[in-house]
Amino acid sequence: MSTRFDVIVIGGGIAGCATAHYLARDGVSVALLEAGELNAFASGANAGSLHAQIPHDPFVHKGENWARAFTPAVQLFKASLDIWTGLEAELGADLEIGVGGGLLVGANDVEMRQIEAKARIERDAGLEIEMLDRAAIRERAPYLSTNAIGGAFCPSEGKANPLVVAPAFAAAARAHGAHIVSNAGEARVARTGDGYEAAAAGQLFAAPRLVIAAGIETGKLVESLGGSIEIQGFPIQANVTEPAEKFLPHLVYCAGEKLTMKQTRIGTVLIGGGWPAKLDARGRPVADPASLAANLAVAKSVVPAVGALQIVRTWAAIVNGTEDWLPILGELPGAPGAFINYVPWMGFTGGPAAALAIAKMVQGQRPDMGFDLAAFAPQ
Ligand SMILES: Cc1cc2nc3c(=O)[nH]c(=O)nc-3n(C[C@H](O)[C@H](O)[C@H](O)COP(=O)(O)OP(=O)(O)OC[C@H]3O[C@@H](n4cnc5c(N)ncnc54)[C@H](O)[C@@H]3O)c2cc1C
Structure with a gap:
């Protein structure tokens, strides 16, 4: 017997918690499964910088062509910074944001x-x-x-406090009805006839849609669905x-x-x-x-x-x-209904905009971010 939801989200860092929030806010029934404590990995251990500039070190080493190819990420960060300015009101929490x-x-x-x-x-x-x-x-x-x-x-x-941001997203998601399971152990995912199943915390969760927001474990989960992604x-x-x-x-x-x-x-x-x-x-x-x-x-x-x-x-x-520093956001080729939310290097900054975009894609909508997300497509 499995418990059914509209969407299963794997991972309780900023990517997973923010995705669960935006989905639950739209009235989607969502289960978030986190192996350990929420926010215990990169999302809670980062330096809290809210970036928009192209990082200087890779610019020097990879050159101007790389930087031009990276500009969709700059637009994602810019969109995210706009969200950050209203995030304390949205989540009803003090995130120590300073711009x-x-x-x-x-x-x-x-x-x-x-x-x-x-x-x-x-x-x-x-x-x-x-x-x-x-x-x-x-x-x-x-x-x-x-x-x-x-x-x-x-x-x-600017900056924000990484210790409080993902937990604030999780609390807001819960308030909108999301089912958040921490200390669930490493969820294993599999395709079913009509979607996906995840085994975690001794239970089976089922949903037509799946979001993999598992940070550095994302590649492993993608492989278990028959895909391959280099992170x-x-x-x-x-x-x-x-x-x-x-x-x-x-x-x-x-x-x-x-x-x-x-x-x-x-x-x-x-x-x-x-x-x-x-x-x-x-x-x-x-x-x-x-x-x-x-x-x-x-x-x-x-x-x-x-x-x-x-x-x-x-x-x-x-x-x-990622090798090219670009995020990976979108539906996994060959696994309809399975989406990846992966923002490398500056995933704290990009977390809110990436999650908003993924939440829209999961609902079959075109995210209206003011720029094209095609550069981030998993294929
Ligand atoms: C020291 C440091 C400084 C940084 N500084 C900045 C900064 O100043 N600004 C910035 O924008 N970015 C910064 N970053 C990058 C940023 O922290 C990350 O890009 C971002 O937090 C990634 O978020 P995430 O949710 O994708 O991954 P994570 O925070 O790693 O979360 C992934 C979660 O998935 C869970 N998980 C994995 N597999 C499974 C499974 N099978 N089942 C259940 N759960 C699973 C893990 O337990 C984990 O909790 C920094 C990173 C580090 C390490």
Whole structure:
């Protein structure tokens, strides 16, 4: 005997919880199955940056053609940032959202030329980017080191607290009638005559439609349905300082090295940027002290004031990736009714818009996002 729903969602990170919310809000009966606790993986362990700019490091390494192919993702992030601004009202929760703008800092002429080239592509994609020279960046961000000779400012970027966002989506989904099962163990999915079955928590769930929102486990679930999808996972780490007086209103990046930095509402400074962590003997991500030292050295060289602060915590988690950095959103070829919701690298930022789009697709509607989602199709 199975319990029937309209849709089964696998995964209780931001992708799954937000999808369950938008489906339940539309009156769709939905069961979300999470192997462990909700928000226990990347969605609760990320650095809380709300990005829109094309990430600088892959831009430098992969080049302008890659960046142009990546612009649909910029449009997804832009659409998501619009949703983020109304998300606290939508979910009835304080998500500690702050939109102070993001500042990519250059320290030499080569970096400034790269920043300018990237900004041209971002503007073509409809993103607002302001180029700042030495005087302008000094005035905008007096906390920066005198090494900064200019940069690019994107006013729509910001931050939110990843510890509360997916749980707030889950709570709102529950309030709309979603059935959310955590600690269900790894759900196994199979096709049936009229849809899909998922075995989890000692029960059988059945539905005509399935959404796979399982982060780095997405590939495995797709394989169990006879499909194949290439995804990646990398252990990376992030750090947080003791609280300090407010001095950092922006999300700060550095063109020369991996860095993201922002100050939270309580004054702590979150320092990250995707520095590699290690895997322990059981394959679990653990912090790498060498990455910690290197990350902090970069942070201090860009924003000297952080040098006076104690780091109180460093943590590691697996970030989900794809080779081309593009999300995978849509119906799985050969498995009608099965959808993938997978946003790599910046899946916290893109989570709300991707989930809204998937919720519409699952209901047989064309998502009206203001741009074409074709670049993300699983095929
Ligand atoms: C250290 C770090 C910093 C980051 N910083 C940022 C940032 O600042 N900004 C940003 O936008 N993004 C950031 N990211 C990326 C972002 O966190 C992820 O892209 C996003 O959280 C992915 O969400 P998800 O819901 O797809 O996956 P996850 O959060 O990994 O959730 C997937 C869930 O599926 C469950 N699951 C898997 N298989 C099964 C199964 N068979 N049955 C039941 N449940 C299953 C897992 O238990 C898990 O809870 C960062 C990531 C890391 C690791």
